[in-house]
Amino acid sequence: MEMVEQLISRTDAAYQRWLASVTDDVVAGGVVMYCLESLPERNTTYEIGEWLTGYLMIGQEGDRGFFLRCDDGGGPVFRADLGSLGEVDLDVAAPVFEVWLRSGFALPVDPEPNLPPTADVYVGRIPVDGVQLLVQARKLLGVDWRFGDLRGLLAAQPFLAARSAHLYALRRDLEHAPELRPYLLYATDHGLEAVWPTGSPESR
Incomplete structure (x- = not known):
């Protein structure tokens, strides 16, 4: 728990304010955003500290997780497939947490693949x-x-x-x-x- 609390203290200030305001996990459009109580278990289960050192998994949508970099500087909300975690696998879900929060945790639209029928x-x-x-x-x-x-x-x-x-x-x-x-x-x-x-x- 202490490790997660240290990570939280270095995340986006808007995220810290939101986290302090909720008492249960928040579900929005398929995204589950973790409350403070859920964060240690979720991050331990998926071994986030091992695969994404310095990141905190803050939510999940199916087999994809959402992450903040814990570097005292805010920054984007990232997402990645939970079956393959590493910094190269991260893509940006929102430019900053506050923008994502205002959108109701809306998911970015994946581009349509260019495939023959x-x-x-x-x-x-x-x-x-x-x-x-x-x-x-x-x-x-x-x-x-x-x-x-x-x-x-x-x-x-x-x-x-x-x-x-x-x-x-x-x-x-x-x-x-x-x-x-x-x-x-x-x-x-x-x-x-x-x-x-x-x-x-x-x-x-």
Whole structure:
């Protein structure tokens, strides 16, 4: 608790005032903003001190967290996928906490990905011992690969997994399966491209 209190004391002054004004977690449009009592447990559970030293996780929306840098200088509200935490994974959710508070903790709109409607989908780049990942891809894609064939498929990557798949639907499915994002690719005239490109703002 002491460590979290030290971090809070170095956060944005507007955040400190807001935190002192609430007694329970605040839910707004899918975002859960933590009250003082919840902060230690949430930050400990997700090992924020280990992965994002000097940051405090102040809220959460599904599998994404919201963070303030604790450097006595205010600054942006950041967000990142909780499955992959590091400073390189942070993007800005709001320029400062006070602006975000006034918006009712509104979420920034993710840009629409530039995908064709349908394309052949391939599985590739899964580590050779990643059988469990391939099992998850099997379930996500709704294909019926035999379990006895999985190691052979891993050795044959990239391999065709689904013909004329609906890429926007697949991308929506990947929102809830971040561990599979690097491994699902679609065919273009220039080779294979990631369904969830690593350069997209919400990509982790």
